[in-house]
Amino acid sequence: MTEDSNYAVTVRGLTKSYGATSVLKGVNFSVRRGEIHALLGGNGAGKSTLIRIITGSASQDGGTIEFRDRADRLRTEAEGRRKVAVVHQELALLPNLTVAENIALPHFSRGFGLFNRKWAIKQAHAALSMIDRSFADASLHWFVGSLSLHEGQMVEIARALASGAELILLDEPTANLTALETERLFSVLRRLTQETGLSVVFVSHRMKEIRQIANTCSIIRDGRTVIDREPMAGLSDTAIIEKMGQLSQAQAQVQERPAADISRAEGHGRLTIRENGLEISLEPGVILGVAGAPAGPQTLIDTLVGAARSKRWTVSHAGWPARFSSPHQAATLGSGFITGDRSHKGVLHSLPIIDNVLASRRIVRGSLFTGARESVECLDLMQALKVKAASIWDLPNTLSGGTQQKLLLARWLGVPSRLLVLEEPTRGVDIGTKKEIYQLIRQMAASGTMIVWWSTENTELLEVCDRVLAFNTDGRCAGVIERQDLTEDKLAELTGMAA
Numbered sequence: 001m002t003e004d005s006n007y008a009v010t011v012r013g014l015t016k017s018y019g020a021t022s023v024l025k026g027v028n029f030s031v032r033r034g035e036i037h038a039l040l041g042g043n044g045a046g047k048s049t050l051i052r053i054i055t056g057s058a059s060q061d062g063g064t065i066e067f068r069d070r071a072d073r074l075r076t077e078a079e080g081r082r083k084v085a086v087v088h089q090e091l092a093l094l095p096n097l098t099v100a101e102n103i104a105l106p107h108f109s110r111g112f113g114l115f116n117r118k119w120a121i122k123q124a125h126a127a128l129s130m131i132d133r134s135f136a137d138a139s140l141h142w143f144v145g146s147l148s149l150h151e152g153q154m155v156e157i158a159r160a161l162a163s164g165a166e167l168i169l170l171d172e173p174t175a176n177l178t179a180l181e182t183e184r185l186f187s188v189l190r191r192l193t194q195e196t197g198l199s200v201v202f203v204s205h206r207m208k209e210i211r212q213i214a215n216t217c218s219i220i221r222d223g224r225t226v227i228d229r230e231p232m233a234g235l236s237d238t239a240i241i242e243k244m245g246q247l248s249q250a251q252a253q254v255q256e257r258p259a260a261d262i263s264r265a266e267g268h269g270r271l272t273i274r275e276n277g278l279e280i281s282l283e284p285g286v287i288l289g290v291a292g293a294p295a296g297p298q299t300l301i302d303t304l305v306g307a308a309r310s311k312r313w314t315v316s317h318a319g320w321p322a323r324f325s326s327p328h329q330a331a332t333l334g335s336g337f338i339t340g341d342r343s344h345k346g347v348l349h350s351l352p353i354i355d356n357v358l359a360s361r362r363i364v365r366g367s368l369f370t371g372a373r374e375s376v377e378c379l380d381l382m383q384a385l386k387v388k389a390a391s392i393w394d395l396p397n398t399l400s401g402g403t404q405q406k407l408l409l410a411r412w413l414g415v416p417s418r419l420l421v422l423e424e425p426t427r428g429v430d431i432g433t434k435k436e437i438y439q440l441i442r443q444m445a446a447s448g449t450m451i452v453w454w455s456t457e458n459t460e461l462l463e464v465c466d467r468v469l470a471f472n473t474d475g476r477c478a479g480v481i482e483r484q485d486l487t488e489d490k491l492a493e494l495t496g497m498a499a
């Protein structure tokens with residue numbers, strides 16, 4: 001056996017249905033030892049379902065999964081699965097426990113008799129040192145709640161390593177990270193794969209970073225493998241997008257938008273945002289981008305949607321208070337909010353799709369009851385955004401991550417609003433759908449709605465915004481750049497994200 005032929009996992013002919021919906025229709029997928037493998041596909045293609053089956057958190061209907069050890073011997077499925085760990089974009093860490101305790105969590109849950117604290121700390125230090133020795137030396141007794149997202153991610157990866165994982169599946173791991181944090185994560189992954197033979201499966205919709213990190217890729221489309229292990233170098237972006245079935249959407253030119261129809265903006269005029277010494281005015285129809293690490297953008301967003309605790313910002317706009325007293329007040333006065341933080345601020349997990357889609361309309365209209373007209377309205381919105389669901393009465397967790405994101409967009413689509421605040425609204429959304437979202441937002445702006453759009457994907461800001469407010473890594477305003485002066489370099493320089 002050569003190292004080349006050593007596969008950590010091999011999946012053949014995998015099938016899976018949920019009720020009448022056939023999700024996987026014979027998927028093939030294999031991951032070599034020591035490789036970084038991009039698993040690609042549009043929203044709802046079946047990537048997360050495949051990952052859930054590999055890790056054993058969902059069962060397959062048909063097909064085989066084979067795990068092998070470093071000496072290329074077959075493992076039992078149970079043994080193989082113990083060597084696999086998943087890191088989701090929503091970190092599974094307990095904020096009130098320390099770094100060491102979080103890394104040792106799997107040992108608590110497996111009930112290894114008496115918990116040996118000294119041993120756990122040693123294990124945690126060893127695992128974290130593989131990633132970053134100085135962070136390991138400093139952080140073991142810190143509470144996880146005080147860590148940055150990147151540090152939290154390191155703790156999750158360390159936990160996976162401490163559990164003996166030889167294959168780590170990263171499900172959109174950079175959706176929460178800034179460019180600098182992403183680059184740091186990538187260098188850790190490169191080093192671990194080279195030095196320890198760790199295998200990494202990387203799921204992402206961000207083409208630029210897929211190229212930066214992965215050497216091999218597989219593509220799933222509509223539950224079938226359409227590319228089974230090909231070197232990234234041999235595939236152009238166009239070929240990849242075409243295989244995903246998204247070429248026509250992705251190539252659609254974002255149309256130059258017409259001048260905002262200010263007459264439709266209800267004559268409310270401009271909005272001024274102020275912070276100590278800084279004043280930015282938005283005219284109806286303007287798209288203001290917000291760039292930088294979360295610390296700064298978050299305070300502005302919270303103010304604009306009525307959720308601010310600090311008094312850093314004030315706004316002035318006809319009929320609005322200087323600070324909203326609640327999100328309800330903000331929504332009823334015409335400040336809409338679409339978040340990409342689906343699990344904490346967006347999706348109503350225990351309510352059906354229809355309630356998720358119509359939530360904002362009900363607040364704005366002051367209505368609470370579902371009538372036949374609402375069902376039609378919900379179906380129309382879902383059709384406009386190409387949301388595929390078996391029924392509007394299903395729970396949102398029956399939808400893929402990107403499809404859930406579309407529900408949040410549908411919530412404000414067509415609701416007359418003076419301002420729309422977008423907080424990473426394309427998180428987890430596939431390449432084709434992103435373009436459609438850009439177009440929709442531009443149309444909203446053209447009807448006179450002011451847009452404030454925070455994104456950690458600088459290319460997105462360049463494509464869509466009229467002007468960008470940049471924050472540095474300390475959360476301070478670093479400058480406002482007009483469209484004609486916008487470049488990736490300029491944004492990187494002002495936000496401090498040039499890795």
Ligand SMILES: Nc1ncnc2c1ncn2[C@@H]1O[C@H](COP(=O)(O)OP(=O)(O)OP(=O)(O)O)[C@@H](O)[C@H]1O
Binds near residue numbers: 023041046047048403
């Ligand atoms: N528990 C469930 N019940 C019914 N359908 C489900 C369930 N889980 C997933 N599905 C369906 O399976 C399909 C594939 O979903 P999956 O989450 O695997 O897609 P994905 O490729 O990971 O998409 P994304 O890029 O949006 O995360 C979707 O159509 C989804 O609606």
